[in-house]
Amino acid sequence: MTVASQAVDAEAPAASGVTGIAGRSPSQIAWARLKRDKVGMLSLTVIVLTVVIAVFAPLIARLLGLDPLEPHSDLIGDGGLPKGPLHSGISFEHPLGVEPGIGRDILTRLLYGARISLLVAGLGTLLTVVLGVTIGLIAGYVGGRTDRLLGRLMDLVLSFPQLILLISLSPIILQLLGDKLGLTGNAARITYLILVFGIFGWPYLARIVRGQVLTLREREFIEAAVSVGASTPRILVKEMLPNLWVPIIVYASLLLPTYISAEAALSFLGVGIGEPTPTWGKMLADSVAYYTVDPLYLFIPGTALLIVVLAFNLLGDSVRDALDPRAGRS
Numbered sequence: 001m002t003v004a005s006q007a008v009d010a011e012a013p014a015a016s017g018v019t020g021i022a023g024r025s026p027s028q029i030a031w032a033r034l035k036r037d038k039v040g041m042l043s044l045t046v047i048v049l050t051v052v053i054a055v056f057a058p059l060i061a062r063l064l065g066l067d068p069l070e071p072h073s074d075l076i077g078d079g080g081l082p083k084g085p086l087h088s089g090i091s092f093e094h095p096l097g098v099e100p101g102i103g104r105d106i107l108t109r110l111l112y113g114a115r116i117s118l119l120v121a122g123l124g125t126l127l128t129v130v131l132g133v134t135i136g137l138i139a140g141y142v143g144g145r146t147d148r149l150l151g152r153l154m155d156l157v158l159s160f161p162q163l164i165l166l167i168s169l170s171p172i173i174l175q176l177l178g179d180k181l182g183l184t185g186n187a188a189r190i191t192y193l194i195l196v197f198g199i200f201g202w203p204y205l206a207r208i209v210r211g212q213v214l215t216l217r218e219r220e221f222i223e224a225a226v227s228v229g230a231s232t233p234r235i236l237v238k239e240m241l242p243n244l245w246v247p248i249i250v251y252a253s254l255l256l257p258t259y260i261s262a263e264a265a266l267s268f269l270g271v272g273i274g275e276p277t278p279t280w281g282k283m284l285a286d287s288v289a290y291y292t293v294d295p296l297y298l299f300i301p302g303t304a305l306l307i308v309v310l311a312f313n314l315l316g317d318s319v320r321d322a323l324d325p326r327a328g329r330s
Contacts, residue, residue, distance in 0.1 A: 033322040040318025046311040054118050057111035066094075068112045068278050072103035081293055088296045096300055100290045106297065109278035110304055116279045117308075120193050121259035127198030128205060129252050133244070135202065136209025137236045141217055147210075154203040162200050169196075170271050186277045193272060197259050205251050212244055250320040257312035264305055280305045 024032075034040050053060065061067065075082055075089045080101040082089030088097035096106040139150040170192065177188040216222060217240075225235050266272035267281025274282070280301045287298040 030319075030322040034318055037318045037322065039314055040322070043311040043315040043318065046307060047315060050114055050308050050311075051118065053111055054114040057108070057115055060111055061108045064108065066105045066108045068104060068108040069276050070104065072098055072105070074103075076101070076103045079293075081290070088294055090296075097296060099286070100294050100297060106283075106300055109283060110280070110301060113278045113280045113283060113301070114304075114308075116190070116273055116277060117260050117263055117305075120190055120197070120263045120273075121256050123194045124197030124201070124259045125252055125256045127194060128201040128255060129248060131198055131202035132205030133209055133241075133248060136206035137213055137240060137244075139206065140210035140213025141232070141236060141240065150206075154206055157200060157203045160200065165200075166196055166266060167269065167271050186273050189273050193263060193266065197262065201255065201259075205248070205255075208247050208251060209244060212247060213240060216240055216243055246323045250316060250323065253316035253319050254313065257309040257316070260312070261305070261309055 034044075072089075072094075075084075075091075075094070075098050077083045082098050082100055082103065084090050084097070089103070090097040094105050094107065096110065098105055099109070135150055135154075139147045173192050173195070174188050177183040177191055181188075181191075183191055222235065222239055225239050230239075263272055264279070264281030264284065267279045268285040270285070272281055273279045283301040284298065284305070287294070287301070291298040
């Protein structure tokens with residue numbers, strides 16, 4: 001090929017308006033897939049809106065001129081039921097009504113309840129991921145006796161009847177938190193729930209990570225890192241961990257709504273957050289006595305819990321499909 005023909009070939013892309021193909025990172029490709037998923041984007045919108053509302057709940061309550069702990073006895077009629085349609089107390093000042101008996105505003109209690117649910121579920125998920133990933137990495141890469149010991153530890157934790165232990169250990173752990181850390185009241189209860197979620201939740205993720213590590217440690221890039229004398233911590237953090245983000249992110253996105261439901265269930269059973277801090281589970285527990293005469297009091301927190309948990313689950317499915325299209329739903 002002559003020099004002239006090479007020059008013509010080099011100028012051809014510029015003349016045709018093509019300036020080259022820009023590469024995209026895996027995260028950009030995954031985000032592009034996620035944006036095409038209408039269900040996933042709707043779920044993400046609901047979650048972002050819920051987080052924003054939870055973060056700015058005090059500001060929203062201040063703008064509305066309402067306090068989640070302030071009783072409105074003037075809105076309570078005979079039998080402890082709120083006045084107004086369906087005995088709900090709904091008015092312009094209280095768009096979702098007030099609680100039976102006490103008369104506290106339901107809207108602001110719902111907003112503040114979202115803060116507790118997201119705080120407990122978020123920190124519980126973070127603790128679960130840290131423990132599960134760390135133990136799974138060590139078990140899968142080191143192998144041998146270490147793997148067997150950690151495997152038996154996973155089996156032991158998974159064999160515990162979690163709900164029974166959560167209820168029975170609650171007074172003991174709460175007393176220890178008070179004696180050792182000086183935590184009392186709902187601060188101790190929140191800490192207790194986070195610790196319990198992390199301690200009982202990590203084995204599931206650890207098994208997933210361990211299985212992935214068993215495959216990765218036979219790959220060429222790991223053998224190359226070992227051959228040049230890379231330390232074990234460097235191999236785990238720099239070589240292994242970047243290849244495990246897909247299952248970790250997917251598992252965490254599905255774990256968080258599970259913890260939201262668990263916190264509500266424990267508060268419903270009286271083991272979770274207590275008065276006067278508002279939580280969705282406590283609101284559901286209080287509404288049981290009035291569901292026949294004030295159904296909206298049960299419907300409102302129940303619907304909020306259903307929507308948020310469903311949004312997290314649907315987003316988890318969408319994230320999984322975006323990060324790993326081969327595992328997509330048929």
